[in-house]
Amino acid sequence: AAPTDYEAEDALVSQGVVESNHAGFSGRGFVNYTNVSGSFVEWTVNAAQAGTYALTLRYANGTGVNRPVDIRVNGAISASAVAFPGTGAWTNWQTKSVTATLTAGLNKIRATATTAEGGPNADKLTVDAADAEKPTAP
Ligand code: GCU
Numbered sequence: 789a790a791p792t793d794y795e796a797e798d799a800l801v802s803q804g805v806v807e808s809n810h811a812g813f814s815g816r817g818f819v820n821y822t823n824v825s826g827s828f829v830e831w832t833v834n835a836a837q838a839g840t841y842a843l844t845l846r847y848a849n850g851t852g853v854n855r856p857v858d859i860r861v862n863g864a865i866s867a868s869a870v871a872f873p874g875t876g877a878w879t880n881w882q883t884k885s886v887t888a889t890l891t892a893g894l895n896k897i898r899a900t901a902t903t904a905e906g907g908p909n910a911d912k913l914t915v916d917a918a919d920a921e922k923p924t925a926p
Pocket of ligand 1: 821
């Protein structure tokens with residue numbers, strides 16, 4: 789299956805706001821995390837089958853300070869303090885990928901800021917099912 793995009797502005801947001809004042813985002817805007825640890829964006833993604841998927845977050849960080857986030861899948865830590873370093877400007881968008889194991893059907897992918905600066909500005913999450921096509925041995 790082709791990669792699927794999930795816009796941050798359509799996700800569940802706790803302690804953050806949807807904005808559109810920095811150009812280059814996809815969709816209607818991006819999520820500006822509140823500058824506090826614990827702020828999060830949570831996407832509900834549909835996986836056709838269980839397996840390993842690439843999760844790619846498109847983001848901007850106009851500061852020189854890393855904005856790490858924990859990635860949780862269905863409540864369990866999948867990747868801790870994933871680094872989102874500065875991109876040079878709030879209008880410079882880059883991507884960061886992690887792999888995660890998803891279950892078949894709906895999965896909650898939560899990206900939670902771990903520092904007082906909050907997360908980076910979050911544009912979208914892309915879920916690539918390529919690896920999930922491989923069947924596991926019986
Ligand atoms: C600026 C910027 C925001 C960003 C914020 C931050 O206010 O305009 O888009 O989210 O800094 O530091 O998080």
